[in-house]
Amino acid sequence: MEPMFWVLIDDEGLILLQDQQPTHLDAEFLATTIYMGYISMRQAMEGELQTQIQEIILPTSQHLIMIRPLPGETLLVVLFPEDTALGTARLGMKRLWSQLEPRLQQLLSSMKPSLGAEHSTVIPSRDSVREKWESLRSMILERAPDPAFVFKRLALRTGIPEQRLISGDLSAEELHRLESHARTILGLSPNAS
Amino acid sequence: MNVHYPWHEQLQRNPELSFTTFFGEPVVLHCHHFNLFLDQTIEDPPYVPGRRILFQNAYEASLCLLKQVKETLHFADPGEAIKGFLDLLKFLGLGTFEVVEPLRPDRGRVRGMGHYTRGWMDKYAGKARRDRGVEYFVRGFLAAGVDVAFDLEPGHTRVQETQSPITGEDVVELTIQTPDVHPLPLRECIGLGDWGNLEGRQVPQTGVAPPFDVDAFTTSLSEIADQLAGNEQGLIEGFHVYITRHLVRYYNGISADFYLYLYQHNRDMVSIAEDLLQESGHVCVFHTFGNMLADPGIQSLAGGLPTREHYVFATAAIGRALGFGDWEVAQLEPGALLDLQTSQEYEGCQFRLLQGARDLPLFFMPGAAAAAMNLAYLSDLPEGSILTHEEYNRLMMGERGAPFHGRTVRGCLKGDAYTLVRAERSGPS
Numbered sequence: 001m002e003p004m005f006w007v008l009i010d011d012e013g014l015i016l017l018q019d020q021q022p023t024h025l026d027a028e029f030l031a032t033t034i035y036m037g038y039i040s041m042r043q044a045m046e047g048e049l050q051t052q053i054q055e056i057i058l059p060t061s062q063h064l065i066m067i068r069p070l071p072g073e074t075l076l077v078v079l080f081p082e083d084t085a086l087g088t089a090r091l092g093m094k095r096l097w098s099q100l101e102p103r104l105q106q107l108l109s110s111m112k113p114s115l116g117a118e119h120s121t122v123i124p125s126r127d128s129v130r131e132k133w134e135s136l137r138s139m140i141l142e143r144a145p146d147p148a149f150v151f152k153r154l155a156l157r158t159g160i161p162e163q164r165l166i167s168g169d170l171s172a173e174e175l176h177r178l179e180s181h182a183r184t185i186l187g188l189s190p191n192a193s
Numbered sequence: 194m195n196v197h198y199p200w201h202e203q204l205q206r207n208p209e210l211s212f213t214t215f216f217g218e219p220v221v222l223h224c225h226h227f228n229l230f231l232d233q234t235i236e237d238p239p240y241v242p243g244r245r246i247l248f249q250n251a252y253e254a255s256l257c258l259l260k261q262v263k264e265t266l267h268f269a270d271p272g273e274a275i276k277g278f279l280d281l282l283k284f285l286g287l288g289t290f291e292v293v294e295p296l297r298p299d300r301g302r303v304r305g306m307g308h309y310t311r312g313w314m315d316k317y318a319g320k321a322r323r324d325r326g327v328e329y330f331v332r333g334f335l336a337a338g339v340d341v342a343f344d345l346e347p348g349h350t351r352v353q354e355t356q357s358p359i360t361g362e363d364v365v366e367l368t369i370q371t372p373d374v375h376p377l378p379l380r381e382c383i384g385l386g387d388w389g390n391l392e393g394r395q396v397p398q399t400g401v402a403p404p405f406d407v408d409a410f411t412t413s414l415s416e417i418a419d420q421l422a423g424n425e426q427g428l429i430e431g432f433h434v435y436i437t438r439h440l441v442r443y444y445n446g447i448s449a450d451f452y453l454y455l456y457q458h459n460r461d462m463v464s465i466a467e468d469l470l471q472e473s474g475h476v477c478v479f480h481t482f483g484n485m486l487a488d489p490g491i492q493s494l495a496g497g498l499p500t501r502e503h504y505v506f507a508t509a510a511i512g513r514a515l516g517f518g519d520w521e522v523a524q525l526e527p528g529a530l531l532d533l534q535t536s537q538e539y540e541g542c543q544f545r546l547l548q549g550a551r552d553l554p555l556f557f558m559p560g561a562a563a564a565a566m567n568l569a570y571l572s573d574l575p576e577g578s579i580l581t582h583e584e585y586n587r588l589m590m591g592e593r594g595a596p597f598h599g600r601t602v603r604g605c606l607k608g609d610a611y612t613l614v615r616a617e618r619s620g621p622s
Contacts (some may be wrong), residue, residue, distance in 0.1 A: 007375075010351075012244040014245055014351070014377065015374070016374045016375060017374060018375050035242065036242060040239070040240060145316070145582070146586070147589075147590060148589030149468075152465050153233075153469065156237050156465050157237045157238055162465055183322075186320075187322035
């Protein structure tokens, strides 16, 4: 089974290569959306489960989507018809990969890796969430280069509404995310206290 | 060997409406505080394609400029064009870069120091951490430069920041990537757009009498502003900040794309984003305008600034001199309220043209109005003082009373005939 469409996305969500077959899809929108979803999923997998994503298979009502992370922080996204059997899709993916691989290798080898480390992970504290957050808040206010706006920045970075940062009504996972982003903003290494 | 071009000849100021073009593209003068805070806000949320937004708009804005530059200056060959573009970067205060591997359509490297990196190191080194560099604009500029110089189909060249002092290396290194990629989806160049078209625009008479000759002060400041250019390091250093002569297209593009993406995908974060985008303007005006107001030479141009109200009017004049639009004080209640109005400001009407968007709030001008009041009524500005970041933090944390905040009251994006922003205190004084 030949894929309907494929696209290779770089580490900023920009399209590097795409299938030239005519399609009704908005490739740019697809690339951006898939990329943002992958980033969120990768954070969760690496942060919570300390595991790396090797492939994502996404059956939808209209397509079977396969997403494969590649070297250089790139992402290959391939769309099959929604009724494609998984084994058939894997074969199609393998065939596509063998066709693309020489071109991809040349592309990826010519791209020097840009700066941008993997997201650092922070081990959640055993203290109660609210108590830990109060302690973290104090440290943030003391050390932040822009203390008047650091909580807005944290709200924007984490997607947690500012009101909940003020009230401390947070889940353990949210606290973990806050701690990670706070360490980045404050210039602290992942294991520094 | 550096090639020097008469870049100043391409600056055109409209003294009535207080905007400036460079090769037909509108430009404004902004400091590193603004540039860094704005890019950082857009880059921050991991659920927004911020890096893509920054690079793509840098490319688009640079493409529009560099096509005009090439058409005007008739470079002899691509190599000369590249040298010219790097010299232009220096003139704009965006840094200085040397070619270490010749730039071709599919490869090449430059090394040097950029405005954004220099500013970040001065402001945040030792206090914050990054795992990547900050030269999004220069990356886009260089990519567009290669495409223009070699007459490539636009949108193919990509540039990565492969070294940065921010991550521990000595210099900024930018590397050309292969052009055999899907081209960027590019939007049209709009140049000045609607700016300068006063049809349907009507600014009311304010009835406010400035306490000194603001027009003469503006003229004197404009003469200073028009002479600004990058030094040998490609930096414009003045008033204790690094200044850039930067593309309005870039600022409007990144702000609008970011805000609209959040509006469509994460609407509960829109309010926070608006606050932070406005803060970019606020922190810029506080540092740049504030240090100018404290400068004895600037004060003498105004015949002295003996009262806090003088500072407010002087702030509006500085805004005009730096190319932000024909700002004027419409209403001032000392210590309580400021209304700042303009026929057209660089954000509003340009947004509409670029995005076809309605109801986008303004970001810079409300922040600037707030800063004008915070400087005048919550800061001490003895002659010769330097406004530090520590002083700024104390003020914004409320140590001198509730700070002022700005909002848009009228704007061209709302269909109004003029723009008016208001600054009021956020709480008890």
